[in-house]
Amino acid sequence: MLEIQNLHASVEGKEILKGINLHINPGEVHALMGPNGSGKSTLSNVLVGNPLYTVTQGTITFKGKDLLAMPAERRSHEGIFMSFQQPVEIPGVSMNSFLRAAVNAKRKYMGQPPISGAEFLKLIKEKRQLVGLDDSFTRRGVNEGFSGGERKRNEIFQMAVLEPVLTILDETDSGLDVDALRIVAEGFNKLRTPQSSAICITHYQRMLDYLRPDVVHVMLNGCIVKTGGPELANRIEEEGFDWLKNVEN
Amino acid sequence: MSSINQYIDLYLQHADLLNQGSHPLINAHRAAALSGLQTHGLPSRKDERYKYTDIDKALAPDYGLNLQRLSIPFSTRYQCRVPGMRSRLYHVVDDTLAGGDILDTPQIFVGPLTLFAERYPEKFKKYYDSESESGKSNALARLNTMLVQNGIVVFVAKGYKESDLLQFINLSAGGVPMLTNRRQLIILESGAEATILACNHSGSQIDHLTNEVVEVWQEEGSKLQYYTIDDTVASDSILNTTHIVQSAGSRLEYASITLSGGLARREVDIYLRGADASVQASGFVVGDGEQHVDNNLLVVHDAPACQSDVLYKYILDGQAVGAFAGKVYVSPGAEQTDSQETNANMCMSPEARMYTQPMLEIYADDVKCNHGSTVGQFNDNALFYMNQRGISPEDGRKLLQQAFAWDVIERIPLLPLRQRLMRMVESRFRLADSCNDCGICISKV
Ligand SMILES: Nc1ncnc2c1ncn2[C@@H]1O[C@H](COP(=O)(O)OP(=O)(O)OP(=O)(O)O)[C@@H](O)[C@H]1O
Numbered sequence: 033m034l035e036i037q038n039l040h041a042s043v044e045g046k047e048i049l050k051g052i053n054l055h056i057n058p059g060e061v062h063a064l065m066g067p068n069g070s071g072k073s074t075l076s077n078v079l080v081g082n083p084l085y086t087v088t089q090g091t092i093t094f095k096g097k098d099l100l101a102m103p104a105e106r107r108s109h110e111g112i113f114m115s116f117q118q119p120v121e122i123p124g125v126s127m128n129s130f131l132r133a134a135v136n137a138k139r140k141y142m143g144q145p146p147i148s149g150a151e152f153l154k155l156i157k158e159k160r161q162l163v164g165l166d167d168s169f170t171r172r173g174v175n176e177g178f179s180g181g182e183r184k185r186n187e188i189f190q191m192a193v194l195e196p197v198l199t200i201l202d203e204t205d206s207g208l209d210v211d212a213l214r215i216v217a218e219g220f221n222k223l224r225t226p227q228s229s230a231i232c233i234t235h236y237q238r239m240l241d242y243l244r245p246d247v248v249h250v251m252l253n254g255c256i257v258k259t260g261g262p263e264l265a266n267r268i269e270e271e272g273f274d275w276l277k278n279v280e281n
Numbered sequence: 282m283s284s285i286n287q288y289i290d291l292y293l294q295h296a297d298l299l300n301q302g303s304h305p306l307i308n309a310h311r312a313a314a315l316s317g318l319q320t321h322g323l324p325s326r327k328d329e330r331y332k333y334t335d336i337d338k339a340l341a342p343d344y345g346l347n348l349q350r351l352s353i354p355f356s357t358r359y360q361c362r363v364p365g366m367r368s369r370l371y372h373v374v375d376d377t378l379a380g381g382d383i384l385d386t387p388q389i390f391v392g393p394l395t396l397f398a399e400r401y402p403e404k405f406k407k408y409y410d411s412e413s414e415s416g417k418s419n420a421l422a423r424l425n426t427m428l429v430q431n432g433i434v435v436f437v438a439k440g441y442k443e444s445d446l447l448q449f450i451n452l453s454a455g456g457v458p459m460l461t462n463r464r465q466l467i468i469l470e471s472g473a474e475a476t477i478l479a480c481n482h483s484g485s486q487i488d489h490l491t492n493e494v495v496e497v498w499q500e501e502g503s504k505l506q507y508y509t510i511d512d513t514v515a516s517d518s519i520l521n522t523t524h525i526v527q528s529a530g531s532r533l534e535y536a537s538i539t540l541s542g543g544l545a546r547r548e549v550d551i552y553l554r555g556a557d558a559s560v561q562a563s564g565f566v567v568g569d570g571e572q573h574v575d576n577n578l579l580v581v582h583d584a585p586a587c588q589s590d591v592l593y594k595y596i597l598d599g600q601a602v603g604a605f606a607g608k609v610y611v612s613p614g615a616e617q618t619d620s621q622e623t624n625a626n627m628c629m630s631p632e633a634r635m636y637t638q639p640m641l642e643i644y645a646d647d648v649k650c651n652h653g654s655t656v657g658q659f660n661d662n663a664l665f666y667m668n669q670r671g672i673s674p675e676d677g678r679k680l681l682q683q684a685f686a687w688d689v690i691e692r693i694p695l696l697p698l699r700q701r702l703m704r705m706v707e708s709r710f711r712l713a714d715s716c717n718d719c720g721i722c723i724s725k726v
């Protein structure tokens with residue numbers, strides 16, 4: 033489904049990603065770990081086409097298509113969703129009008145007519161319950177005055193509405209209390225299908241206990257330095273990253 | 282040579298014709314206006330209030346005037362209804378009431394200026410042009426007084442509350458470039474209430490300048506909601522002078538919304554002359570192409586314990602130029618004044634220009650006054666967030682623009698009107714190249 037080859041990317045003229053290779057099959061969950069500043073969010077942003085980041089070398093194919101040639105909104109229509117590490121506040125744009133615009137943009141891309149008001153309300157209600165957000169949230173501005181945890185729930189709620197095939201969870205677990213983490217992770221698991229994949233960026237084992245990743249990668253200084261099974265995450269939880277730095281040298 | 286001379290000459294040559302097409306009580310004011318114009322001429326851009334708009338240039342084209350009162354055909358397809366609201370609809374072509382039922386009862390008069398002068402000469406004399414002698418007249422008001430032939434009067438008698446929306450659809454018409462001098466006289470006696478919506482639309486794509494004077498008299502405890510919307514083609518320009526006097530305990534909600542057009546300049550002076558009078562003045566401007574929108578406000582607190590709350594917002598794209606200058610003047614003795622003034626703006630393109638100048642002059646103690654302005658661009662992070670969810674940059678920008686507009690529109694207390702305005706704003710953003718759903722304009726190219 034996703035094939036990244038020799039990806040180099042920079043931000044503000046500074047090279048951050050230094051040759052990433054990554055292959056994800058349909059249905060797989062990959063965990064991406066690594067110390068602060070190693071480039072995890074940069075990789076996510078490059079995947080979703082954030083214009084702040086410049087790809088200087090390498091290729092990305094998604095479902096056989098050249099991802100780098102697509103503008104960000106097309107990548108979304110094709111089924112890529114990123115749960116932001118820091119979701120922004122958009123005061124004055126209600127969650128409802130925002131989500132409806134998003135749903136209709138995708139429908140238009142798929143050649144479908146816009147969603148009716150009744151259908152939309154039904155969809156919103158159903159998905160809201162999955163992450164335990166009450167209905168006052170959808171009438172507020174996007175993330176406007178939401179607490180850190182509410183913002184993260186809201187990301188998964190949006191994911192539920194848009195039904196992506198590749199989801200990138202960028203530290204969706206941070207800021208969530210223990211119960212919220214369980215609700216969000218279980219909600220995420222319910223949304224999984226045999227065709228949908230995910231990249232889960234996290235610093236903590238707890239999230240991975242729920243998500244049960246197939247593959248774990250460790251990033252250091254813009255490179256993936258180690259790839260393994262779930263046991264790799266356990267070792268990082270116990271020993272940190274220092275032993276990997278030695279591997280690199 | 283000043284462009285005012287062509288109008289002075291026109292007046293001197295055709296005063297008889299002008300007078301024949303009007304009313305003696307209106308004609309009686311022309312001479313003083315002429316002499317004021319001859320003495321003071323037009324303001325220049327060196328004059329503080331005219332820094333941002335060149336009046337001389339605006340009046341320079343060789344405009345024709347409809348002195349002979351030829352009736353100009355118009356179409357009533359300009360309905361522009363506000364759904365969910367009982368309203369009385371009036372069509373005004375240039376300065377002439379051309380459609381809608383004249384109201385003439387002891388409680389309320391809605392009709393032509395000339396008819397009001399005929400029916401109620403004492404009232405007319407009391408209010409019409411009554412502050413021009415005290416130096417409160419500007420050159421554009423003088424030009425209007427010298428040349429005006431007709432207009433509209435809304436008079437609401439003591440204690441009468443008009444519940445229907447009074448809606449005026451002002452159409453600029455004519456087959457040649459024209460200057461229209463239109464007058465609106467609005468009088469609310471004590472305790473009276475009214476809601477007025479004046480929509481300016483285009484009846485043609487030929488250059489048209491409207492020089493409009495609006496005089497508003499609000500007596501004790503009266504309540505007025507007055508809204509004006511510009512939704513015209515680029516060949517239509519408007520110069521508006523609004524003079525409002527509020528007595529004790531009166532309430533005014535004023536909003537001017539400019540969605541499209543050419544040059545639009547409004548000079549709005551609000552005098553709070555009685556204790557506990559309050560005004561909420563709002564403005565919303567969407568400008569693109571070569572639009573030039575200048576709102577110049579003066580709020581004078583002449584009495585204690587009055588409130589003024591001013592909020593103007595602009596969204597400018599293309600090469601549009603916006604200007605906002607608002608002065609709140611607190612006279613000696615106007616204690617317990619509560620005044621708030623905000624101007625917030627968004628420039629969407631590098632060529633768009635916004636000039637903003639909120640001012641405060643305070644000569645009284647114990648007052649609460651705030652003022653401020655901002656000019657910004659859209660938050661790129663917010664735009665990208667929407668992009669990631671599949672919303673294109675264009676649609677994302679429109680959503681952000683609507684959000685920016687919302688807190689001005691929200692101030693309009695009448696829900697149906699608020700919804701109508703929001704839809705107009707939404708369709709303004711959605712369709713850059715075709716008319717909005719109420720079918721107002723022939724086309725917007
Ligand atoms: N928009 C930006 N402008 C400037 N520098 C940036 C930007 N985005 C990322 N960087 C830099 O790139 C490097 C990698 O940052 P990135 O956010 O990808 O790290 P991360 O692995 O996600 O870290 P964390 O675990 O703290 O979230 C850092 O040095 C960061 O300062």
Ligand SMILES: [Mg+2]
Pocket residue numbers: 072073074117202
């Ligand atoms: Mg990060």
